[in-house]
Amino acid sequence: MEIVELFYLAVEALKTNLVRTILTMLGVIIGIASVIIIVSLGEGATQSIVSEISSFGANILTVQAGRNFRGPGGGGGSTVDSLTSKDVEALKKLPNVVEAMGLVSTNKQISYQGQATQSSINGVEAAYSTHHDLTLVQGSFISESQVATRSKVVVLGDEVVTDLFGEGSEVVGESVRIDGKSFRVIGVVQDSSDVYVPIETVQKVLLTQNYYNSIEVIVSESQLVESTSTEVENALLIQHDINLVADADFSVRSSQEMISSISSVTGTLTAMLSGIAAISLVVGGIGIMNIMLVTVTERTREIGLLKAIGAKRVHILTQFLIEAIVVTLIGGIIGITLGITVTFVATQFLSIPFVVSATSIFLALFVSIGVGVIFGWYPAKKAAQLQPIDALRYE
Numbered sequence: 001m002e003i004v005e006l007f008y009l010a011v012e013a014l015k016t017n018l019v020r021t022i023l024t025m026l027g028v029i030i031g032i033a034s035v036i037i038i039v040s041l042g043e044g045a046t047q048s049i050v051s052e053i054s055s056f057g058a059n060i061l062t063v064q065a066g067r068n069f070r071g072p073g074g075g076g077g078s079t080v081d082s083l084t085s086k087d088v089e090a091l092k093k094l095p096n097v098v099e100a101m102g103l104v105s106t107n108k109q110i111s112y113q114g115q116a117t118q119s120s121i122n123g124v125e126a127a128y129s130t131h132h133d134l135t136l137v138q139g140s141f142i143s144e145s146q147v148a149t150r151s152k153v154v155v156l157g158d159e160v161v162t163d164l165f166g167e168g169s170e171v172v173g174e175s176v177r178i179d180g181k182s183f184r185v186i187g188v189v190q191d192s193s194d195v196y197v198p199i200e201t202v203q204k205v206l207l208t209q210n211y212y213n214s215i216e217v218i219v220s221e222s223q224l225v226e227s228t229s230t231e232v233e234n235a236l237l238i239q240h241d242i243n244l245v246a247d248a249d250f251s252v253r254s255s256q257e258m259i260s261s262i263s264s265v266t267g268t269l270t271a272m273l274s275g276i277a278a279i280s281l282v283v284g285g286i287g288i289m290n291i292m293l294v295t296v297t298e299r300t301r302e303i304g305l306l307k308a309i310g311a312k313r314v315h316i317l318t319q320f321l322i323e324a325i326v327v328t329l330i331g332g333i334i335g336i337t338l339g340i341t342v343t344f345v346a347t348q349f350l351s352i353p354f355v356v357s358a359t360s361i362f363l364a365l366f367v368s369i370g371v372g373v374i375f376g377w378y379p380a381k382k383a384a385q386l387q388p389i390d391a392l393r394y395e
Contacts, residue, residue: 007322014323017295024291025331027284028371032335032364033342034277039360040343042270044352049266050259051353060131061217061229063087063236064251081211082240082249090239091217094231096224101125102212104202110160110195112176117163119195121178123202131218139172139187146186147198150205154183157192179206225254281367284331285375288324292379296320317380324376325369332368336361 014021065083083102091100104123109116128134129141137158146153154176156164165171174185183197203209219228233245233252242248340356347354 007326011326014326020291021327024288024327025334027280027287028328028331028368029284029335029338031278031281031284032332032368033339034280035274035367036336036339036356036360036364037343037346038273038277039270040339040354040356041346041350041352042266042273043355043357044343044347045350046263046266046270047355048352049262059219059222059225060255061219061225061232062253062255063091063215063217063232064253065211065213066249066251081209083212083215084210085212087236087239088212088215090235091215091232094228094235096220096228096231097217098220099127099131099216099218101127101131101216101218102199103128103214103216104199104207104209105213106202106207108179108206110164110176110178112164112174115164117160119157119160119193121195121197121202121206123199123206124196125199128196131216134192135190137188137190138170139185141187142196142198147200150200151198152181152183152201152205153186153198154178155187155189155196156185157189157194159191159193160195161188181205225256229254278367281371285328285371288327288372289375289379292320292324292376293382295323296379296382313385320380321373321376324380325372328368328372328376329365332365335368336364339364 063083065081085102088100088102091097102125106121106123107118108121110119110121111117124142126142126144126147129136134141136155139155141155142153145151156171156176161167161169161171164176165174171185171188175182176185177183178195178197189196197206199212217228217232219225229252233248236250236252237243237245237248240249343356344354
């Protein structure tokens with residue numbers, strides 16, 4: 001018997017019990033779709049986070065207040081008030097350091113004429129906008145004189161403007177209230193939900209503190225970030241009179257380190273969730289085996305007739321294997337289509353990149369065929385081993 005003829009017989013047998021065939025496919029469809037959705041959303045989320053971190057710049061080091069957990073002594077005893085203006089001045093003197101800026105962040109309610117929203121308030125230096133991907137759509141950014149005089153001025157993110165004033169409103173010159181205090185709006189930043197205030201104003205007016213939450217160090221070239229990171233660490237250890245890195249009351253991170261850590265975590269989570277989703281493929285495979293065993297029993301006389309007219313064991317084995325593979329292959333294609341569709345819709349709602357790799361699609365097809373071969377083998381072998389006389393006598 002030709003392989004084409006065996007394929008035709010397999011397809012005709014599946015069409016005879018169409019509802020059963022569709023139900024048999026269901027487990028494979030759900031399994032393949034689940035794996036593609038999880039992998040694609042995981043990759044999309046990773047790309048979104050990486051893009052967000054990369055926007056801070058590949059040549060920026062962040063010094064975070066608080067104990068450095070890399071050493072064995074990362075237990076406790078440190079505070080978050082360890083970074084001061086003296087540290088900034090010390091870091092500015094290092095070779096390859098273009099700029100060092102203190103940062104203070106807090107969450108406060110910001111309001112305007114009865115409308116209010118909770119927002120991240122960032123106390124920044126005037127140079128902040130120069131080293132970050134900020135696009136002003138209205139007004140101007142904070143100036144050095146406004147930082148020095150502790151001016152009550154604010155630059156709003158456009159999302160905050162929409163919440164308080166309405167989309168597209170001209171707000172420069174308006175006054176908003178932060179923590180009950182009046183601030184004059186001097187600018188609006190595109191694609192942002194943050195609020196920017198002169199760092200001295202945040203420290204003295206809103207928080208009454210002298211320390212920074214973090215310090216940003218701008219390195220002259222991205223290739224020098226790693227070596228400069230060591231120099232920054234050593235300079236601060238001297239500045240804080242600390243002998244061991246394990247006892248440091250700060251941590252130094254680069255955007256590349258953060259990207260690597262986040263990619264590793266999201267990759268592990270995606271792999272774990274994909275493994276859980278793949279369980280449904282095993283369940284679907286068991287379902288295929290059960291249905292194929294029932295099919296072998298129902299078609300015992302048919303198998304006997306085929307053998308009586310000259311069909312060999314390999315022909316019967318191949319026909320039933322083809323049936324199992326066709327079921328899983330069609331189920332795999334439907335599952336891939338469903339997975340891509342659901343992923344596309346989900347990314348629109350989650351505002352993350354739509355990513356579906358060709359590798360995951362080919363892997364899904366390979367897995368679906370593999371499921372058909374593995375779980376279809378035993379029923380096909382059982383059918384092939386039937387004796388013609390016994391099969392013809394079967395009632």
